[in-house]
Amino acid sequence: MRQAPLWAAALTLLAGAAWAAPERATPSGLPVPRYVSLKFDKVNARSGPGNDHRLMWVYSAKGLPVQVVAETAEWRRVCDPQGGLAWVHKRTTDGRRMVMNTRPQPLVLRRKPKDQASPEAYLNSRALAALVRCEKGWCRVKVDGTGGWVREGELWGTAEPPQCR
The missing domain is CATH 2.30.30.40 (SH3 Domains)
Structure with missing residues (x-):
């Protein structure tokens, strides 16, 4: 029986380590998912992370708890209590838990x-x-x-x- 070269075993170990590595860090450095609340009475909910994306609705409940499920440097994709998913700007969220x-x-x-x-x-x-x-x-x-x-x-x-x- 022929054995694989030593470098193949090392490559297999490296591939296994990469697969088991933790997910890459988020732009904020905070875990996803996590809960935040809405900071203002009016918060635009967009279809994508940017002002150029379609406005889907406006949240009008300051303090509404939402769950951050994805993020970019400036935007947070949130899940609301009714099951809606939308992107909101990070400045419209507050770290206080509601x-x-x-x-x-x-x-x-x-x-x-x-x-x-x-x-x-x-x-x-x-x-x-x-x-x-x-x-x-x-x-x-x-x-x-x-x-x-x-x-x-x-x-x-x-x-x-x-x-x-």
């Missing part, structure tokens, strides 16, 4: 991160709240000075996997 109740009914915000904990407040349908932190499957949110705990994943803006495909 969440949204996308369910048709109010969501209970609990005093402690336990299913049996008493209610602290209710978050209405389509309402926004600031995400304080998530730990052990629960997230603490705050709105208008009142805070509470909800199970991770009950609010849009807490699930880690990409939300739009």
Whole structure:
């Protein structure tokens, strides 16, 4: 049986290392996907990364949580709570995390991160709240000075996997 030359084995090792290498860095240096919020009351949603691309719609909800799923140096492709994908300029986004109740009914915000904990407040349908932190499957949110705990994943803006495909 004939053996491959030593250089072939080295090339195979290098090819394997390249395949297992982490994805290349994003222009911002931040991970994708990640959540951000919209900074202004009016944010143009475009079909591509540039002002020369077609305007598809205008977001009119300051603080709306969106998930960055791709980026260029100046533009972010975002997924919104309704499943829409669009490109927005990076200056229109804010790194502060917000969440949204996308369910048709109010969501209970609990005093402690336990299913049996008493209610602290209710978050209405389509309402926004600031995400304080998530730990052990629960997230603490705050709105208008009142805070509470909800199970991770009950609010849009807490699930880690990409939300739009």
